[in-house]
Amino acid sequence: MMTSDTGALYRKLVEDQDQLFHPVAQDAQWQKLRQSAWGDFMRLGFPTTRHEEWKYTNILPFLQPPYQIAGKNGVHLNATSIEALDIPGLDAWRIVLVNGVLHPELSILPEAGSLRVLPLEAACGLPQFREHFGRYIETGNNHFAALNTAMASSGLFLEVARNTTPSKPVHLLHLTTGSSPLLIQYRNLLVLQPRSSLNLVEQFVPLYLSGDVLVNSATEMVLLEGASADHFRIQNGNQHEATVNHTQVFQDASTLYNNHTYCLNGKFIRNNTHVAIGAPGGESHLYGLYLTAGDQLVDNHTFVDHRKAGSRSNEWYKGVLKDRSSGVFSGKIFVRPGAQKTNAFQQNNNILIGENATINSKPELEIFADDVKCSHGSTTGQLDEEAAFYLRTRGIGEQTARSMLVHAFAYDLTEKIRLEPVKRYINKLIDEKI
Amino acid sequence: MRLQMLSIRNLQVNIGSREILKGVSLEVKAGEVHAIMGPNGSGKSTLASVLAGREQFEVRSGEVDFLGKDLLQMAPEDRARDGVFMAFQYPVEIPGVSNVNFLKTALNEIRVYRGLPPVESREFLKLVREKQKLVDFDAKLANRSVNEGFSGGEKKRNEIFQLAMLDPRLAILDETDSGLDIDALKIVAGGVNKLKSAGNAFVIITHYQRLLEYIIPDFVHVLYDGRIVKSGGKELALELEEKGYDWLKTEHGPVPAPAPAA
Ligand SMILES: Nc1ncnc2c1ncn2[C@@H]1O[C@H](COP(=O)(O)OP(=O)(O)O)[C@@H](O)[C@H]1O
Ligand SMILES: [Mg+2]
Numbered sequence: 261m262m263t264s265d266t267g268a269l270y271r272k273l274v275e276d277q278d279q280l281f282h283p284v285a286q287d288a289q290w291q292k293l294r295q296s297a298w299g300d301f302m303r304l305g306f307p308t309t310r311h312e313e314w315k316y317t318n319i320l321p322f323l324q325p326p327y328q329i330a331g332k333n334g335v336h337l338n339a340t341s342i343e344a345l346d347i348p349g350l351d352a353w354r355i356v357l358v359n360g361v362l363h364p365e366l367s368i369l370p371e372a373g374s375l376r377v378l379p380l381e382a383a384c385g386l387p388q389f390r391e392h393f394g395r396y397i398e399t400g401n402n403h404f405a406a407l408n409t410a411m412a413s414s415g416l417f418l419e420v421a422r423n424t425t426p427s428k429p430v431h432l433l434h435l436t437t438g439s440s441p442l443l444i445q446y447r448n449l450l451v452l453q454p455r456s457s458l459n460l461v462e463q464f465v466p467l468y469l470s471g472d473v474l475v476n477s478a479t480e481m482v483l484l485e486g487a488s489a490d491h492f493r494i495q496n497g498n499q500h501e502a503t504v505n506h507t508q509v510f511q512d513a514s515t516l517y518n519n520h521t522y523c524l525n526g527k528f529i530r531n532n533t534h535v536a537i538g539a540p541g542g543e544s545h546l547y548g549l550y551l552t553a554g555d556q557l558v559d560n561h562t563f564v565d566h567r568k569a570g571s572r573s574n575e576w577y578k579g580v581l582k583d584r585s586s587g588v589f590s591g592k593i594f595v596r597p598g599a600q601k602t603n604a605f606q607q608n609n610n611i612l613i614g615e616n617a618t619i620n621s622k623p624e625l626e627i628f629a630d631d632v633k634c635s636h637g638s639t640t641g642q643l644d645e646e647a648a649f650y651l652r653t654r655g656i657g658e659q660t661a662r663s664m665l666v667h668a669f670a671y672d673l674t675e676k677i678r679l680e681p682v683k684r685y686i687n688k689l690i691d692e693k694i
Numbered sequence: 695m696r697l698q699m700l701s702i703r704n705l706q707v708n709i710g711s712r713e714i715l716k717g718v719s720l721e722v723k724a725g726e727v728h729a730i731m732g733p734n735g736s737g738k739s740t741l742a743s744v745l746a747g748r749e750q751f752e753v754r755s756g757e758v759d760f761l762g763k764d765l766l767q768m769a770p771e772d773r774a775r776d777g778v779f780m781a782f783q784y785p786v787e788i789p790g791v792s793n794v795n796f797l798k799t800a801l802n803e804i805r806v807y808r809g810l811p812p813v814e815s816r817e818f819l820k821l822v823r824e825k826q827k828l829v830d831f832d833a834k835l836a837n838r839s840v841n842e843g844f845s846g847g848e849k850k851r852n853e854i855f856q857l858a859m860l861d862p863r864l865a866i867l868d869e870t871d872s873g874l875d876i877d878a879l880k881i882v883a884g885g886v887n888k889l890k891s892a893g894n895a896f897v898i899i900t901h902y903q904r905l906l907e908y909i910i911p912d913f914v915h916v917l918y919d920g921r922i923v924k925s926g927g928k929e930l931a932l933e934l935e936e937k938g939y940d941w942l943k944t945e946h947g948p949v950p951a952p953a954p955a956a
Contacts, residue, residue, distance in 0.1 A: 650786040650840075653746045654800035654856065655774035655807070664799070668790025668839075 269323045269443070270305055273407075276329070287384045290393070297399040297409035304403045311403075316588045316620040317559045322502035322528050325441035325472040329411075330359045335437055337467060342366045345433055345465060349681035352431035352461065353377075359436060360414045360446025360477070374424035374456075376417075380447055383417035388451050396480045396508045402532065405506040408445050408478040415446035415477075420487075422453035429459035429679060436464075436501060440471040448479040452487035454512075461492040461682055464526075469500050478506040481517075485539070488516040492682060496689065497526025499554075506532040511571075513539035520677060522686055523550040523558045524693050534563040537571040547673045548577035551666070551693045552585035552617070559588035564604065566595045569629075572603040578673060580666055580694075582613035588620045593634060595627040602629060606636040611643055611669060663694045696723040697761075699864055699895045700745075705756035707737075707744055714740045716920035717756070722864070725892040729906055729931060730899045732917035733939040738899045739783050741917070742868040746780035747773050760864065774800075775807035777863030781853035781870050783899075788840040796840050797822070797859055804860060825858040829885030847878045854885045865889075866897045871905040883908030903935035918942045 277298070306323060307314040335358045342356060355377060356366040362379040369377055383389045399406035420426060436444060452458055464475075483489060497503060503526055511517055515537075523529050535544050550558045564573045579587045593604045610619045623636040643665055651661040667674075670690055677683040700722040707715035714737045722728055732738055744751050745758065747770030758765040765773060788796070801821075802812040813821065826832065831851045833844060841849050850870050857865055867886070871879055886896065886909050898909060906914070906928065914930040915922045918939075923946055924930065 644786075644788075647786050647788045647791075649748060649770060650782065650788065651791075651796070651800075652770040653774050653780055654796070654860065655771055655804040656796075656800050657771050657803060658769065660799065660803070661771075664791050664796070665788070668788060671790040 267306065267320065267323050269327060272327075274302070289390060290384055293394045294410050297406045298411075300399045300406035301403065301410055304401070304406055307403045313561060313590070316586075317530060317557065319528075319530075322474055325474075327441045327443040327472075327474060330438070330442045330444040335359060335361075337363075337366060337435070337437065339366060341467060342433070345463070345467075347431060347461065347681055347685045349684065350429065350431065350461070350679065352429045353426065354431050354433065355416065355418075356433045356435065357416060357446065359438070359442070359444045360412070360434075362414070362416055370426060370428075374421050374426045375430070376419040376421070378417045380415040380417050380449065381413055383449070386417075388419060389417065389449065392451055392480065392482050393449050394480075396482065396510045396536065397478060397506065402506060404476050404504045405478050405532070408447060408476050408506065412445040412447035412476075412478065416448040416450075418448070419451045420453060420456035420458050422484075423455045425457045426459075429461060432460060432462045434462065434464045434477070435467045436469050436473050436475060436497070437467045438469060438471045438473060442471060442473045443476070444473055445476045447477070450479065450481040452481075452483045452489060454484045455486035457488040459490045459679060461494070461679070463494045463496070464503065465496055466498045466501055469498060472500050473502070475501065475503045475505075477503070479508070481507065481509045483509070483511045483515040483517055485512045486514050487512070490518045490678065491520070492677075493519070493521045493531075494524070494686065494689070495522065495526060495529055496524045497529070499527050501526045502528035504530045504532075507534065509533075509535040509544070511535065511537045511539070511542035511544065514541040516543050518545045518676070519547065520673070521546070521548040521560070522689070523548070523552075523560070524689055526556065526558075528557045530559040530561070532561045532563070534565070535573070536565040536567060537573065538567045540568050540570040542568075542571040544573045545676070546573070546575040546577070547676055549670050549673050549690075550577070550579040550581075550587055551690065552579070552581045552587055553583045553693070554585060555583070556585040557587075558585075560590070561588075562591045564591075564593050564606075566593070566599040566602045566604060568596075569598060569600045569602070571599065573605070575606040576673060577608045578669060579608075579610045579619060580613065580669065581610065581617035581619055584616045586618040586620075589638075590622045590624070591636070592624040592626065593636065595625075595629050595632055595634065597628040599629045600631040602632040602634065604632070604634040608638040609669075610638075610640040611666075612640060613643055659694075663691060666690065666694050696725055699724050699761060700897075701757075701759040703757045703759075705741075705744070705758065706754040707740060708752040708754055709740070709750065714751075714920055715744070718917070718920070718922055720915065720922065722895050722897060724863075724895055726913065727890065727896045727898065727909060727911045729911040729914045730897060730917050731901065731903075731914060731931065731934055733942070734901070736917045737920045738917055739868055742780050742783075742866045742897075742899060745773075745778065745866060746770060771803070772807075774860070774862075775804050779857055779860055779862035779865045781850075781857060781865070781867040783868040783872070785841050785849040785853055787842045787844075789842050791840050793835040793838055793840055794822075797835075797856065800856075801859060821859065825855060828888055829854050829858050830881045831855040846873045847875070850874055851878065851882060854882050858885065858889055863894050864897070865894065866899070868899045869901060870898075871900055871902065879905060880908060903931045906931045916942070918946055
């Protein structure tokens with residue numbers, strides 16, 4: 261029996277598999293991983309709404325365009341159009357990937373020292389790559405991650421040396437460009453060696469993008485003992501862009517991982533954000549904001565996996581949805597047997613503006629240990645009209661009043677941003693979006 | 695001759711199918727203080743809210759002229775910019791909106807509308823200190839959200855402070871005195887007396903005569919069952935104090951009970 265209606269794109273991928281499978285850098289270990297992931301994808305196909313994890317998200321429309329597979333050829337972009345994408349006031353290393361390919365000439369790369377930055381395929385000989393690559397993402401039940409693992413051969417390798425903090429934050433720009441339908445797949449591996457720390461601002465932006473793209477990206481991020489990271493993801497695509505992003509974080513003992521996800525524009529965004537706290541003393545904070553309008557569909561699936569005793573997680577996702585847009589939030593907290601003294605909290609709050617916006621919110625706890633503190637909650641409501649009226653009676657215009665209330669709603673999340681220029685920038689993007 | 699400020703003619707207002715205001719008329723000139731009194735449920739807050747621009751009411755008939763403009767056609771923010779201010783009976787808490795940002799935005803939107811330059815931060819803070827002092831409002835505003843964590847009395851005093859900041863031409867105070875102890879009441883009254891001028895006017899809605907010992911009204915109106923049933927000078931307030939509101943029932947019939955929830 262066919263597993264699902266996988267459509268033309270699936271058939272195209274299967275037909276072209278020989279071309280797609282030229283080995284990367286002659287690396288046998290990687291090639292083996294790809295073969296096995298390909299087997300998984302052949303079996304899984306693309307997900308349909310019959311699949312529990314895709315119940316509210318029908319991706320068939322985003323599989324329809326006659327995609328070509330994006331190649332690894334460089335794309336010419338001039339440096340000034342890149343500079344315009346810098347975050348005002350943020351002095352950062354700039355790493356530019358265009359359609360998943362690292363472009364050193366557009367980047368401001370750090371000198372050797374704390375940070376090591378390489379194109380993914382150039383890193384595959386390193387022992388760190390061999391130790392970590394492909395180890396954390398499960399392809400057996402993740403359709404897109406399986407496809408990504410099988411096919412992606414470009415992307416970024418980034419390593420922070422042990423006991424160091426880079427002198428500046430890293431601004432990682434993922435640009436998508438093109439004028440005809442493209443399937444873009446890339447893969448990142450980020451390794452934070454013991455007791456290192458990193459401020460990473462990932463930004464997803466279209467540049468001269470006028471053809472439909474489907475971006476299927478995957479990132480593995482490893483925090484080794486005592487490491488910490490502040491990880492921002494600013495997703496600001498356009499009406500041509502459909503994105504599936506799989507991020508798998510693995511935390512070793514005594515690590516701190518803060519994720520700040522801002523979903524702004526893009527016709528379709530699906531984020532699978534998986535965090536595994538694999539050793540005692542790991543702590544994660546996941547903050548997410550989605551502002552949707554038009555007929556956007558934004559779907560955040562998070563999975564926090566408490567594997568060992570004494571770890572903490574705190575998750576707060578908020579959404580404001582208007583027009584005919586829809587949102588999905590699915591948050592699973594998983595506490596494994598033996599993960600005693602786990603503290604896990606999760607909250608999802610939504611505001612619907614107008615009659616036609618929808619949200620499906622599904623918080624889930626699966627707990628197999630008895631000495632734990634876990635809670636979750638979900639609310640959906642309207643913008644507080646009484647508050648809006650109060651503001652307006654003081655002379656504040658209707659638009660400004662709404663914008664103030666949306667900022668106020670988002671404030672619980674934006675106040676967690678410690679990098680001031682990033683906070684200002686995100687508040688500006690929120691303003692523009694409202 | 696005093697400038698005609700507000701002129702309400704035969705205002706009839708519904709909430710859903712229920713008639714709340716059944717033909718209210720009122721003339722207010724610059725420099726005047728009007729008191730509107732009446733038992734609970736007679737429509738005082740409805741009148742204030744309709745003037746401020748609350749949208750869930752249906753104005754069935756009548757006109758409201760404010761300084762030559764058709765007030766009922768204006769958005770709430772434009773009424774405020776033109777100089778209408780309502781102190782809420784129940785001020786709203788707005789978590790996440792800072793007092794300072796709120797006040798500064800409000801003040802500047804009003805100033806820009808009036809063709810004045812926006813105030814700079816320093817000038818703004820100076821103004822805040824000055825007006826806080828004027829109305830004896832000492833609650834800390836910095837780093838706090840609008841009305842959040844304020845006691846009932848502080849919220850009411852914050853309304854008067856906003857009034858002082860925004861300097862309206864017509865101020866409508868909806869039961870600003872209720873829930874205040876006598877000291878707070880004197881502070882509120884003192885603030886109003888300082889802000890009162892020949893160029894502005896006050897409509898003070900109150901349930902009790904108490905406040906009117908400190909703010910002397912030029913006119914007192916009794917609103918009952920959606921109508922102004924009696925008007926007079928300040929002595930009417932005293933009369934009401936003595937007689938209570940019960941005589942209204944015998945003269946005008948009982949206020950209909952609120953419609954049962956559908
Ligand atoms: N939002 C509303 N929905 C339905 N009825 C209302 C609403 N607001 C006020 N009312 C009714 O209108 C009448 C007048 O209320 P209100 O104007 O608040 O009177 P007052 O301020 O004089 O106490 C009351 O009977 C009240 O129940
Ligand atoms: Mg009232």
